[in-house]
Amino acid sequence: MSSFGLPIVSTGGSPELKQVGSDQTVAGANEWMIPVDDGQGGVVVSCVAGFEIWIARIADPTSPAAFAAPRWASLGIVDVSDIAHIYAHGYHWIVYADIPASGEDNTAIWLIQIDRSSLTVVGSPVLINDPYQRHLSTGPAPLLDPAVYTEFEKIVGNDSCLVKGSPKYITIVTGYGGRKPLFISVAVPRGGPVTLRSVVAKGADTFDVGGSAKWDLDPGAVTASPFRVRLVTSSMLAVNDDFEGAVNVVDFDPTFATSSGPGISLAALGTYNYAMGTLEHFNRGSIVDYQLLTCRRQNVNSWFAGADEGQIVRHWFTGAISYTQGIVEEVESGQGGNRPHTLRYASQDGVGYLITCWSFKEQSGDSASQKVRVDRLRWVR
Numbered sequence: 001m002s003s004f005g006l007p008i009v010s011t012g013g014s015p016e017l018k019q020v021g022s023d024q025t026v027a028g029a030n031e032w033m034i035p036v037d038d039g040q041g042g043v044v045v046s047c048v049a050g051f052e053i054w055i056a057r058i059a060d061p062t063s064p065a066a067f068a069a070p071r072w073a074s075l076g077i078v079d080v081s082d083i084a085h086i087y088a089h090g091y092h093w094i095v096y097a098d099i100p101a102s103g104e105d106n107t108a109i110w111l112i113q114i115d116r117s118s119l120t121v122v123g124s125p126v127l128i129n130d131p132y133q134r135h136l137s138t139g140p141a142p143l144l145d146p147a148v149y150t151e152f153e154k155i156v157g158n159d160s161c162l163v164k165g166s167p168k169y170i171t172i173v174t175g176y177g178g179r180k181p182l183f184i185s186v187a188v189p190r191g192g193p194v195t196l197r198s199v200v201a202k203g204a205d206t207f208d209v210g211g212s213a214k215w216d217l218d219p220g221a222v223t224a225s226p227f228r229v230r231l232v233t234s235s236m237l238a239v240n241d242d243f244e245g246a247v248n249v250v251d252f253d254p255t256f257a258t259s260s261g262p263g264i265s266l267a268a269l270g271t272y273n274y275a276m277g278t279l280e281h282f283n284r285g286s287i288v289d290y291q292l293l294t295c296r297r298q299n300v301n302s303w304f305a306g307a308d309e310g311q312i313v314r315h316w317f318t319g320a321i322s323y324t325q326g327i328v329e330e331v332e333s334g335q336g337g338n339r340p341h342t343l344r345y346a347s348q349d350g351v352g353y354l355i356t357c358w359s360f361k362e363q364s365g366d367s368a369s370q371k372v373r374v375d376r377l378r379w380v381r
Helices: none
Strands: 012-027 030-039 041-051 052-058 074-076 081-086 091-098 109-115 121-127 161-165 170-176 180-187 194-202 214-216 229-235 246-252 270-282 287-298 308-317 324-346 353-358 369-380
Touching: 012 287, 012 353, 030 081, 030 324, 030 353, 030 369, 041 091, 052 081, 052 091, 074 109, 074 121, 081 161, 091 161, 109 170, 229 270, 229 369, 246 287, 270 324, 287 324, 324 369
Parallel strands: 246 270
Antiparallel strands: 012 369, 030 041, 041 052, 052 074, 081 091, 091 109, 109 121, 161 170, 170 180, 180 194, 214 229, 229 246, 270 287, 287 308, 308 324, 324 353, 353 369
């Protein structure tokens, strides 16, 4: 069972999603709104608004209207460019990148621990890296000692993500030296300080972490053999080589030492660019039968260089090893969507739902707002 009582192993048939109500625009949220299991049978959302991190608990996640006006509370973290958020080991965790100063290409990365009941920061933010030594005289030393990890000075920072590890660690996934992948694992003992556990770096040919990378499958819960950790990543395979154009799924072993692709890939084929993927899986036993990939799609015929928005679409894939694409559904038919994040949730009575959040602009260059869609999940024989 999942943490909400939704069976991870299906009882047969195929999954079907039916929208509940209508899309809702979320008051007070601009960018990076992420829905997360709150560890207590509900949903917590975080976002960036005014370059500051905000957080709120949703009273009834099965109702789209409940997302329209969350009671946002500031975490007191400012000058933020983007975030990733998970619940793990009894706490919420947010990794964030600060805003680069003029002339800087890279950012510092910070990790914060959040109490699941009060939704307040526990202790002080943990500085992961400090590429320009901005915090040398005013703050804590970074976990990545620049004297030791000299090759990781140029960590990209943007588009990082988090994965829960067992026992008692989490892994930050980010990029360095351009777009080469870097896995930073930190130990998170209850009542103790966050400490560096391991650092694994990959070459640029492994895959590209441009765009949005999201981990799927909890390493602490997976029992299937061989063990796999699944990452969704964007890559620079676009009509314009400076922009993301493909979404790929990559499997790793638990040490991140080896990787392989299970066959899911949406590549730029002359008509569309794909990026910002997020994945939900539905499986029977040790065989994954269905994968639902939500991502941003851009029509290259109406796209212009520098635009960071497009349609939000969902792709069903089926198959055990090599995947075949099925139905494609438009979640947001307009061209102003970006950064979708999804959460599979089950209500107290065990009914399954999928919650999808994404940013939206009426016109490129406008300030972004956030939209939410709730779908009911059922199995059809």
